[in-house]
Amino acid sequence: MSYWTKGEIKTLNRLRDGFLAGNAGAADYWSGEEDLGLYEKTFAQRIGWKWDAVLSELSLRGWSPPSTKLVDWACGSGIAGLRTLEHWPEAFGAITVTDRSYRARNFAVSRLREKRGDLAVEGGNPEQVDCGGAVVLVSHLLTELSERELRGVLERFHGAAALIWVESATRENARRLMATVRDPLVATGDWKAVAPCTHSGSCPLLQGENERHWCHHFARVPSEVHQDEAWRDFSERVGVDLRVLPYTFVVLERGTKARAASDGENGFSRVIGTAREFKGFLKVLSCAKEGVNDWTLQKRDVPATFKALRKGGELPLFRFETQGDRVVKADRGGVQNEP
Numbered sequence: 001m002s003y004w005t006k007g008e009i010k011t012l013n014r015l016r017d018g019f020l021a022g023n024a025g026a027a028d029y030w031s032g033e034e035d036l037g038l039y040e041k042t043f044a045q046r047i048g049w050k051w052d053a054v055l056s057e058l059s060l061r062g063w064s065p066p067s068t069k070l071v072d073w074a075c076g077s078g079i080a081g082l083r084t085l086e087h088w089p090e091a092f093g094a095i096t097v098t099d100r101s102y103r104a105r106n107f108a109v110s111r112l113r114e115k116r117g118d119l120a121v122e123g124g125n126p127e128q129v130d131c132g133g134a135v136v137l138v139s140h141l142l143t144e145l146s147e148r149e150l151r152g153v154l155e156r157f158h159g160a161a162a163l164i165w166v167e168s169a170t171r172e173n174a175r176r177l178m179a180t181v182r183d184p185l186v187a188t189g190d191w192k193a194v195a196p197c198t199h200s201g202s203c204p205l206l207q208g209e210n211e212r213h214w215c216h217h218f219a220r221v222p223s224e225v226h227q228d229e230a231w232r233d234f235s236e237r238v239g240v241d242l243r244v245l246p247y248t249f250v251v252l253e254r255g256t257k258a259r260a261a262s263d264g265e266n267g268f269s270r271v272i273g274t275a276r277e278f279k280g281f282l283k284v285l286s287c288a289k290e291g292v293n294d295w296t297l298q299k300r301d302v303p304a305t306f307k308a309l310r311k312g313g314e315l316p317l318f319r320f321e322t323q324g325d326r327v328v329k330a331d332r333g334g335v336q337n338e339p
């Protein structure tokens, strides 16, 4: 049985085709409130699960927003702002949403006012919104920006307090995010990397020998989704795989007092993607200031770490001690370590 009407599926497919073709930036594709409502129930929910993973990592790393002012840039239906306000319900006094589409701005403003009547919620066009001193959220915008537009957007963020930027984890997106957002901002000396990195040096994954890698992670899809008729119908008719949810992200904080996670994490590395399981051992791609390594872990050497990596879902920060390519000791970030 079909959950979505033919017209709804046609709209969802039109939106998806535009996102995949990488030409969605050419013109405003939100033809009305109905498009945004359908997007909100489907694509935006998946994006929300990625935001949940990012925000939860930030909390596990002991980071909290450095400002009470929030901006959701290129807000669409407003999912990034909504999830951030849900994650830190007391942290913000005001949120401004902006999007080149006035339909999207209006939609997001009314959603936010419904949910958070206690906050000052404003919409504004991107040329006028002031990001000074704000925590700026950006989500799933990169493929819609030319290089010139991206430079223009980054200029608007120069006075921001922090930037949380989440994207789909294609190789191209992930490498572009690090090469054109993360690295140039940290190179100014005004910004520090908070996550996923454990340092504010240039991104090791962009170095020539790491050409085949990209910075990506996997978010948890709520288990009830797999039993849900609306999601099953959406998955089949729009061609979206609901089993895996890869994302890429970067969080940066500005200012000399920026509480970048790297301050307290000397020697730690961040596991990229998931551990790959082989007969009797795991392989993990690990990224640290010193570079990228593909380590081998055996259960008998580091049983607790082996179990944690196999299961996933924990803060993926480790301080590995190695012999050759084998991990012989592992300290895990934020948890009790191997005895």
Ligand SMILES: C[S@@+](CC[C@H](N)C(=O)[O-])C[C@H]1O[C@@H](n2cnc3c(N)ncnc32)[C@H](O)[C@@H]1O
Pocket: 019, 025, 028, 029, 044, 047, 073, 074, 075, 076, 077, 078, 079, 080, 098, 099, 100, 101, 104, 126, 138, 139, 140, 141, 144, 145, 149
């Ligand atoms: C794929 S949607 C993502 C929406 C939302 N951030 C999310 O994660 O669900 C991209 C949004 O960026 C907006 N957009 C595209 N180019 C823009 C630009 N140059 N400035 C501001 N918004 C832009 C589009 O109108 C659209 O709402």
